[in-house]
Amino acid sequence: MVKQYAALFLLSGLFLTSCGSGGSDTKEIQIDGSSTVFPITEAVAEEFRAEAPDTRVTVGVSGTGGGFQKFLRGETDINDASREIKPSEIKTAEEKGVDYVRLSVAYDGLAVVVNPENDWVDHFTVDELKKIWEPSAQGEINRWSDVREDWPDEELHLFGPGVASGTYDYFTEAIVGESGSSRGDFTASEDDNVLVQGVSTDQYSLGFFGLAYFEENADKLRLVPVVNDQGNPVEPSLETVSNGSYNPLSRPLFIYVSKQAAQRQSVQQFVNFYLDEAPMLSKQIGYVPMPDSAYAAQKEKFRKFSAATDSVSAN
Known part of the structure; x- marks a missing residue:
């Protein structure tokens, strides 16, 4: 062409x-x-x-x-x-x-990612992601065990796009229910490569960004399925984004x-x-x-x- x-x-x-x-x-x-x-x-x-x-x-x-x-x-x-x-x-x-x-x-689909050494997270529900990221979580949801009791009693380290990012706006609207509304104590960057570096070097980290950046760094990160509105844990992919089954994190x-x-x-x-x-x-x-x-x-x-x-x- x-x-x-x-x-x-x-x-x-x-x-x-x-x-x-x-x-x-x-x-x-x-x-x-x-x-x-x-x-x-x-x-x-x-x-x-x-x-x-x-x-x-x-x-x-x-x-x-x-x-x-x-x-x-x-x-x-x-x-x-x-x-x-x-x-x-x-x-x-x-x-x-x-x-x-x-x-x-x-x-595009938003990728929710953890460190490859994280062997306890099998999936997230939207409610769990909201529990982690909503404004009231700051000072309250600080450890993995605060999300699920059987997860490690270790500090939860969060990475996400900066507040000027459309990815941040979309994630907060889809997960928290209000665009631009989240806890403030996370490592933020407009450079997705910084987020990849942060999650890939920290076993107790959790981050999100566009699917394409996961595809480029799949050997450094682990993709976590998100439970959709049908109750099924789904990973983002070309197929699941295009057919709408990866929701609510497609855009x-x-x-x-x-x-x-x-x-x-x-x-x-x-x-x-x-x-x-x-x-x-x-x-x-x-x-x-x-x-x-x-x-x-x-x-x-x-x-x-x-x-x-x-x-x-x-x-």
């Missing part, structure tokens, strides 16, 4: 087109946001750079919330997001006159594109390229691709948004 774009990019490289809004195309695309969406976006960007070397694509990682802050200040063209934009962020966008379109790119992943950026031909080419390559690349990385019809619908949604002259956010 990558090959078919070569001729188009060679032709477009011969001239600079005007944006739909009348400005020139800078041929620089700034992207930031979710560490969970980053692997897909970076993989797409790498393929795109090979086909369009005259366009510079930069992909950063500030977490979904940190990325939205940059996006709404007009510092980036695209924001990677592992959750939908919050009402407070929508309000900021309206105040600053930032219009955008939300595009779905793949599905869609997004990119948000600003109206101003969407007027530029380089951004239009990149986004269309992204939606064409996402099915293959997301699966290679460890995420779950959407049906072909869903990607076609997202391309049409973006086409209409980038062609429109009226300023209307598309959610």
Whole structure:
């Protein structure tokens, strides 16, 4: 599929087109946001750079919330997001006159992981995870035996994404019942590699992050099944995320594109390229691709948004 774009990019490289809004195309695309969406976006960007070397694509990682802050200040063209934009962020966008379109790119499951030397945890229920992570757990649920009496009387060491992360927001909403609500005494990082390192070197640790990061580090971690709404312990996988049996810890992943950026031909080419390559690349990385019809619908949604002259956010 990558090959078919070569001729188009060679032709477009011969001239600079005007944006739909009348400005020139800078041929620089700034992207930031979710560490969970980053692997897909970076993989797409790498393929795109090979086909369009005259366009510079930069992909950063500030977490979904940190990325939205940059996006709404007009510092980036695209924001990677592992959750939908919050009402407070929508309000900021309206105040600053930032219009955008939300595009779905793949599905992901959150992995709950322990150290490989942990031989006592066979599964977690949602209630047990809530018991561990809810705000009232701080100072109360400090040892593994506080979760289940027959588990070791050893300190429980928690690792999770930072509070600016969409993964943190999603986990707390799905498990605790309120987005952004959790105990505060855990090791937090926007860098999932830091979380992997923490759990992989501590027998009494427990952490969570996107499934793709587990796939990359499966030899260092142990995946723990979570009991779903049917009462069955299920591990996240391409199959269980796509068929919905791994719940409630499955979610869609997004990119948000600003109206101003969407007027530029380089951004239009990149986004269309992204939606064409996402099915293959997301699966290679460890995420779950959407049906072909869903990607076609997202391309049409973006086409209409980038062609429109009226300023209307598309959610």
